[in-house]
Amino acid sequence: MSLKNVPKVELHLHLEGAAPPAFIRGLAKRKNMDISGVFDADGGYAFTDFRHFLQVYEAATATLQTPEDYHRLTLAVLEESAANGVIYTESFLSPDFCGGRDVGAWREYLHAIRDAADQAEREFGIVMRGIVTCIRHFGPEKARQTALCAAETAGDWLTGFGLAGDERVGKPKDFAYAFDMAREAGLRLTAHAGEWGGAQSVRDALHDLRVERIGHGVRAAEDPALVEELAETGTVLEVCPGSNIALGLFRSWRSHPIGGFFDKGLKVTVSTDDPPFFHTSMTREYDRLADAFGWDDAVFTTLNTTAVNAAFCDDDTRAALLRRLEKSDA
Incomplete structure (x- = not known):
């Protein structure tokens, strides 16, 4: 089923x-x-x-060269997500691609994206919030410019700041200034780590950037002490199993560490990362996880409740999402 x-x-x-x-x-x-x-x-x-x-x-x-391109893209992406049962999504947005990190141009792109998100919420019932990400392999100086774009547009819709790109370039601490800028602007923080950088990259992101969520984080499985730390601190992992398997990090769904993480009490969530690249969807992720680990509705309710509580949204939005989850269980 x-x-x-x-x-x-x-x-x-x-x-x-x-x-x-x-x-x-x-x-x-x-x-x-x-x-x-x-x-x-x-x-x-x-x-x-x-x-x-x-x-x-x-x-x-x-x-993708204009705000209108991004408006159309956002609608297409959210329609597809909603068709797979997604009621809330946080999407990484990059001023690097939207106006070349110019604050004025970024505002125009962000307005187009948010307008499309509002339309999608009316038409498809899906809620979206934005997380600005600096691109690691573009370097720390460009990350500061990206952080300025984020700080200037932080608010009730643009709610987070993160780090993406090639983990094998530089160290998390190289981006501490950009993260401090974002933190001072009231943005909540996440960072890609523990995908290609190994377990130490997760520890570095936690300690040097002081993030509350980790994107991927799956290589933490190689370090039992780090797994314990993640469980004790309640750090939320944004796990993307289909992405990890498609890129060759793990050979199969059953060998993916998300099952062990969940059993050990880590706060894990499920996402698709870049779904058409990895021939996946949220439906496929859930179906394959159910097959691999025997997860039932109760487990997925736990995962989604964890995700809502970790979401970078306001309390009213969070409460509305929890009500939608509770209603589906009734």
């Missing part, structure tokens, strides 16, 4: 990475851009490893 209609909460979704391939091809055609190397013979995104994935991701993103 598919879990498509189970209400779901997603905390780790890259907006550009969720762009349907047909959407990107359509933009490229209208703009006479040659991005043929981005796709495989079946029309999906084509990449060989994580570094190549980043290159393909940025090539596809190059077709």
Whole structure:
């Protein structure tokens, strides 16, 4: 039985990475851009490893050039998420791709994204909030510019700040200034770690950036002391199993550490990361996790309640989401 209609909460979704391939091809055609190397013979995104994935991701993103492009993208992404039962999503947004980290241009892009999110909430019943992310492999100086964009637009909708990109470039502490800027602006903090950087990258993000959530964090499984620390501190992990398996971090769903994390009492959530790149959806994630670990509705309710309580949203939104989850259990 598919879990498509189970209400779901997603905390780790890259907006550009969720762009349907047909959407990107359509933009490229209208703009006479040659991005043929981005796709495989079946029309999906084509990449060989994580570094190549980043290159393909940025090539596809190059077709998104105006606020209107992002308005259309946001609607397409949220419609797809809602069709898979997602009632709330937090999406990573990058001023690097939206106006080249210029605050004025970023405001225009953000207005378009938020307008589309409001429309999607009316039409599809899905609630969205934004998390600005600096791109690790673009370097600390550009991260400061990104943090300024975030600080200038922080509020009830733009609620978080994070770090994404290639974990093998630099150290979390290199981005401490940008995170301090975001913290002072009232933004809540997350960071990608423990995907390609190993268990130590999780510890570094926690201690040097003082984040409350970790994107991925799965390599923490290699360090029992770190697993204990995560459990004791209640740090929430934004786990994306399908992404990890597609990129070769783990061989199978049953070998993925999310099952062990849950059994040990860690606060784990489930997300898709960049769903069309990894041929996944929130429905597929739930179905495969149910198959791999025998998880039932009660487990998924726990996961979603954890996600709502960890969400970077206001208390009224949180309460409304909890009511929706409770109603679905009745």
